[in-house]
Amino acid sequence: MGYSRVRRHVNRFLLYFVLIVTTVVMVGPFVWLVLSSLKEKQDMYSIHPTPFARRKDTGRIYVTFENYTEAFDFLDFPLLAKNTLIVAIINTSVNLLLNSMAGYAFARINFPGRDKIFKIMLMSLMVPATVLLIPNLLMVKTLGMYNTKSALIFPFVMSVYNVFMMRQFFMGVPASLEEAARVDGAGRFRTFFQIVLPLVRPAVVTQGVFTFLWNYNNFLWPLVALIDKKNYTLALGLGSLVTVGNTRYHVLIASSVVVALPLIVLFLIFQRYIVEGIMAGSLKG
Amino acid sequence: MRPAAAASPKRTGIFALLKKEKYREYIAGYLFIAPLIVYFIVFQITPMAMSLLYSFTEWNMRTKPTFVGLRNYVDLFTNTLFYPMFWPSLWITLKYILMITPISLTIPLLLALILNTKVKGQAFFRTAFYIPVVTPGVAQAALWKWILDPKFGLLNAFIRNTPLINRLFSTHSWLNETRTALPVLAVMGAWGGLGYNILIYLAGLKAIPDELYESAYVDGANSANTLIHITLPMLKPTIFFLLVTGLIGNFQVFDQMYLLTGGGPNDSTLSYVLSLYNHAFRYYEMGIACSMSYILLSIILIITLLNFKFVPQTIDD
Numbered sequence: 001m002g003y004s005r006v007r008r009h010v011n012r013f014l015l016y017f018v019l020i021v022t023t024v025v026m027v028g029p030f031v032w033l034v035l036s037s038l039k040e041k042q043d044m045y046s047i048h049p050t051p052f053a054r055r056k057d058t059g060r061i062y063v064t065f066e067n068y069t070e071a072f073d074f075l076d077f078p079l080l081a082k083n084t085l086i087v088a089i090i091n092t093s094v095n096l097l098l099n100s101m102a103g104y105a106f107a108r109i110n111f112p113g114r115d116k117i118f119k120i121m122l123m124s125l126m127v128p129a130t131v132l133l134i135p136n137l138l139m140v141k142t143l144g145m146y147n148t149k150s151a152l153i154f155p156f157v158m159s160v161y162n163v164f165m166m167r168q169f170f171m172g173v174p175a176s177l178e179e180a181a182r183v184d185g186a187g188r189f190r191t192f193f194q195i196v197l198p199l200v201r202p203a204v205v206t207q208g209v210f211t212f213l214w215n216y217n218n219f220l221w222p223l224v225a226l227i228d229k230k231n232y233t234l235a236l237g238l239g240s241l242v243t244v245g246n247t248r249y250h251v252l253i254a255s256s257v258v259v260a261l262p263l264i265v266l267f268l269i270f271q272r273y274i275v276e277g278i279m280a281g282s283l284k285g
Numbered sequence: 286m287r288p289a290a291a292a293s294p295k296r297t298g299i300f301a302l303l304k305k306e307k308y309r310e311y312i313a314g315y316l317f318i319a320p321l322i323v324y325f326i327v328f329q330i331t332p333m334a335m336s337l338l339y340s341f342t343e344w345n346m347r348t349k350p351t352f353v354g355l356r357n358y359v360d361l362f363t364n365t366l367f368y369p370m371f372w373p374s375l376w377i378t379l380k381y382i383l384m385i386t387p388i389s390l391t392i393p394l395l396l397a398l399i400l401n402t403k404v405k406g407q408a409f410f411r412t413a414f415y416i417p418v419v420t421p422g423v424a425q426a427a428l429w430k431w432i433l434d435p436k437f438g439l440l441n442a443f444i445r446n447t448p449l450i451n452r453l454f455s456t457h458s459w460l461n462e463t464r465t466a467l468p469v470l471a472v473m474g475a476w477g478g479l480g481y482n483i484l485i486y487l488a489g490l491k492a493i494p495d496e497l498y499e500s501a502y503v504d505g506a507n508s509a510n511t512l513i514h515i516t517l518p519m520l521k522p523t524i525f526f527l528l529v530t531g532l533i534g535n536f537q538v539f540d541q542m543y544l545l546t547g548g549g550p551n552d553s554t555l556s557y558v559l560s561l562y563n564h565a566f567r568y569y570e571m572g573i574a575c576s577m578s579y580i581l582l583s584i585i586l587i588i589t590l591l592n593f594k595f596v597p598q599t600i601d602d
Contacts, residue, residue: 015399019406022396023413026479030416032439033428045437048446102321111314121321124329126589130537130558131582134565134574135332138339143327158324188313217421219540224566238423242430242544249437252427260424267419271412274419278481279488 030260037254038063044250067254074251075237076229077258084233087152088215094157095211096204102158103166104192108178118167121160130220137224151225152233156215162207169203170196206277209270216263234259340575350572357576368573370552374560377467381556382535384471389531390524393479397486398516411487415480422477426544429473433459460546463553470541470554482527489523490516529592533585557581 035051036044043053044067052061071077105111106118136155137146145151173196181191197204222236232240238259241252267274340357344350361371396414400407417425432439435458444454459469493516501511517524539558542548548555548563555563561581565574 015402015404018396018399019404019410023410026476027413027416029428029432029439030420033431036431047436047442049437049439049442098320098324101317105314105317109310109314109317111311114314117318117322121325124325126586127329127333127582128533128537128585130539130561131578131585132329132332134561134571134578135336136328138335139328139332142335155328158321160321160325160329163321188310188317192317213419217423219421219423220543220562223543224562235421235423238421238427239544242423242427243547249431249434253431256424256427260420263419263421264416267416268412271415275411275415275484278484279491 030264033253034257034261037067037250037257038065040064040066041250044253067250068258071251071254071258074241075255077234077237079230080232080234080237083149083231084216084235087149087233088212090153091156091215092208092211095159095162096208098158099162099207100166100170100197100200100204101192102163103168104170104196106163107167107170108175108196109188122164124160125164133220133224136221140225146225147227147231149231152215152218152222152231155221159211162211165207166200166203169200173199202273202277205270205273209266209274210277212266213263336575336578339572340579342572344571345569346571347569353572357572358580361573361576361580370555370560370563371577373552374555374557377553377555378536378538378557381467381471381474381538382532384468385474385535386528386531388472388475389478389482390527392475393482394486394520394524396479397483397490398512400483400487401490411480411484414483417477418480420477422540423544425473425477426541429541430460430545433469435459435461461550463551466546466550466554470538470545473541474535474538478531485527486520486523489520493519525592529588532588536581536585536588 032051036049039053040062043049054060055062106114140146140151140155143154145154177195177199178191181195186194216233217235218233219235219239222233223239226232226236229237238255241255339350341352341354342350343353343357361368365372400410404410420428431437435441435456438459440459441456444451444456457465459465497515497519498511501515506514537558538556539562542554542556542559543562546554548559557577558581561574561577564570564577
């Protein structure tokens with residue numbers, strides 16, 4: 001009896017040990033990044049780094065923001081942030097509206113050709129984003145959007161994958177609710193906006209956060225679709241710092257904290273939705 | 286004119302109303318999907334058709350394209366003098382996949398199994414593991430560039446300053462050596478996607494009915510038995526889902542190679558999409574780049590078809 005209890009304790013200990021080591025491996029680098037960004041140059045480029053830097057003379061732990069000031073000299077963060085937010089917010093709101101409308105039509109409205117159209121859309125899901133890179137660039141050039149913010153917006157105002165996801169969610173809404181609304185004389189548009197859409201709010205929030213994250217993080221497309229620095233996004237601005245092959249880490253690190261931190265905070269706020277959304281989505285899929 | 290219409294009083298009654306209602310449904314349906322149709326034609330169908338056409342041409346984007354038939358495809362496959370990196374880039378991508386896939390299938394499974402037991406702080410660990418997934422790829426690249434720096438990087442500092450570890454490992458210029466660059470990128474990739482895979486595994490684990498475990502327990506099965514005979518078979522669809530989506534995603538790996546190694550050292554990390562990017566935007570060979578897109582599409586379609594054919598869509602398979 002004593003033996004099995006000891007073994008249970010050892011097991012527990014091992015489980016937590018694995019989890020904690022993994023946590024350190026997953027989160028540790030970010031903590032290190034933030035801590036390093038708060039050091040002065042000479043302490044940052046030390047061969048024997050410590051988490052907190054100390055003043056040589058007094059031995060006191062200190063914090064400095066001079067790397068951030070220098071990073072702001074290198075990258076025009078207000079402009080980059082403005083561009084990123086414009087693109088991400090427009091794309092997210094338009095996506096949510098149009099994807100859910102199409103998803104609703106495929107789930108609930110009967111019209112000729114509906115299932116055929118849906119099947120064609122599903123087939124297009126097999127075409128990965130990278131394959132569309134050059135085709136879309138040709139299209140964007142044809143439409144005269146090359147090197148403008150529109151190039152970051154129009155090719156992404158909808159997502160077939162998310163239409164599919166919304167359809168799955170709308171199928172789960174009880175039909176009786178809609179019928180009641182229609183008996184009361186509400187048309188399809190009113191039923192959709194006032195009755196059905198509010199019911200799938202978790203799906204909308206998840207999709208909204210993901211669309212926002214995706215647009216914020218997108219790198220390859222802005223890289224090929226933009227030349228002018230005045231339209232650069234945060235990811236692209238930071239990318240230009242990473243690739244130059246320079247090792248001005250104090251600038252690089254402070255900049256990546258500026259770019260990554262807002263997103264991590266956003267995730268921590270919405271993490272319940274995101275986690276549940278992914279888990280529900282994968283069960284249905 | 287038509288006697289049938291005039292003679293039928295029903296048509297103006299409830300039947301016409303129904304009919305009108307039916308048409309209103311149709312119109313609503315089409316209005317709801319109209320944006321999707323426009324989007325689909327403008328940003329999916331037409332561009333795909335355009336680039337298919339250009340894949341049969343030689344085109345540098347400045348002069349007019351000239352039609353060359355299948356030459357781009359044939360040259361990519363056979364002319365190693367003009368396109369020396371086509372086959373190597375495919376091989377490098379495959380090696381990357383062979384390295385990243387085992388890591389990103391097994392470690393998240395282990396962690397999901399642990400999280401699925403009654404450990405405290407499940408939500409905390411889930412959140413912590415997911416943080417890299419929501420971090421911009423560019424910020425991840427910056428972070429790793431700093432950690433892997435031969436002189437000032439955390440990894441080498443750790444190796445240098447930890448007894449025993451410094452006996453077992455030596456410090457390296459990790460991204461500048463052909464031997465280590467690609468494996469390091471694969472580990473970074475697996476690190477970035479670990480949290481997502483854990484969540485998918487957890488969803489799969491939560492879907493396994495408890496009764497299965499209970500009856501196994503009654504039969505005296507130990508935890509290794511239940512893992513092999515219940516958990517893994519029931520997780521088959523989840524594992525295949527992660528395998529196939531992982532394959533498709535990793536075939537397109539680009540960001541970290543572009544940002545951290547630029548394909549080097551010695552072209553050892555030149556992935557297929559990075560090579561495609563180079564052809565399009567460094568050598569201005571749009572025709573070749575379009576052909577490469579279609580070759581990539583074919584590879585991914587084959588993976589997808591194999592998936593439908595061989596992968597159990599339900600657990601009973």
